[in-house]
Amino acid sequence: MKSFEKLLSENKAWAREKKAHDPEFFAQLAKTQKPEFLWIGCSDSRVPAEIIVNAQPGEMFIHRNIANQMISTDFNCLSVLQYAVTVLKVKHIIVCGHYGCGGIKAALGRQSSQLVLTNKWLMHIKDVYRLNRAEIDALPTEEARVNRLVELNIQEQVQTLAHTSIIQQAWHEENRPTLHGWVYGLDDGLLKPLVTLYPDTEIDPIFKYDYHEADMALPAMKFVSSRR
Template identity: 50%
Template sequence: MTSYQQIFENNQKWVAEHSANAPDFFTQLASSQAPDYLYIGCSDSRVTAEELMGVAPGEVFVHRNIANMVVNNDLNSLSVLEYAVRHLHVKHIVVCGHYGCGGVKAAMQPKDLGILNPWLRNIRDVYRLHHAELDAIADIDARYDRLVELNVQEQCVNVLKSAVVQEQYLLHKIPVVHGWVFDLRTGLLKDLKLDYEHILHNIQQIYDLSDEVTQARNEKKEPSPAAEITEAAEGPKVA
């Protein structure tokens, strides 16, 4: 286990290495950020966005919480989403779960976990929505893995429900939304390649939340962003 003091020694080595390779590295880093990616992941200490994606500082805007949730009353995640989409103009939004997620596992158990209960209830709602499929999986580990995937799917849907994503797509044709799972057992990322054609077609009338989007669509005679996602070449695309 890395000691507290070792962290500062590591930091100094990191600064020296980057400065040697690119003398203006920290000047450039301090000047601005223009990431193409918003990454919404789990707080698990084993799952670090930049490392598993192989990207440098400044390339990904990161939000992490227990079980990679996008909850409609969580001002933290919604503020990150708003800033990343409206001000940073990210081109991709990634919701990344991981197999072996403690939050998902806890939500599968009928236990009182105190202050965690309201948060985990959101994952239990995912279980409720998909209980027929999940309960048909006899192997508990396979059921656990599948709930991880379904939780990513539902959080991607929550991203697409947001007005800011719909607005920015109508105006700029971005962002694209992706659902991933990181496999701790292999180190590999899995693109779920989720098919939202049926799902979003069913919810578009309910979750077209922006009057601005509706007005612009009527003026331009364009379909809603949620409807456009159902087309192979349109979006916000979900990979």
């Protein structure tokens, strides 16, 4: 059996097991999705979001990319964020990175001549390193430096979330969602909370959103949501 055929076989076995345990499982799941969480994680194959928190299908809305970044010009991630917050009404957003992240390791080195697009993606992490260079360079080992940048990157992505109009408008109007930054240990399978931002968190005034403009844009946003 080829590797991709094994996946199809395992899918059939999983579906049979689910239906045997709960005959209405897929019928109920197909009706709607009401996840409480948006998970923004790393694409690393060793960090499967649902599995490490023992979540069931339908419990989490998930977006993954290299080194779990929330980049303010990434329309893919922003579209996921807007749908999760505006339509699905998630209560929590979790940015989850992991120790030993390959993207973070790459960001600490020189740019690769063979990975031009990846270089551009990692540039944001290089900025996090540049702003924290003294602290990171003072650490005794490469592993320690990588893992500290992993933590700092997670915290930076949570801050970037708070700087978006999507989050600030939801905080202002609905007092949600709460933002979390977690890091996952590959060697022990445990999650470690690093930072939590509640809807009443005070952010730097330079990043604050103009609520008058938000109110003007709101009817258009509601119109889009109603068509989903």
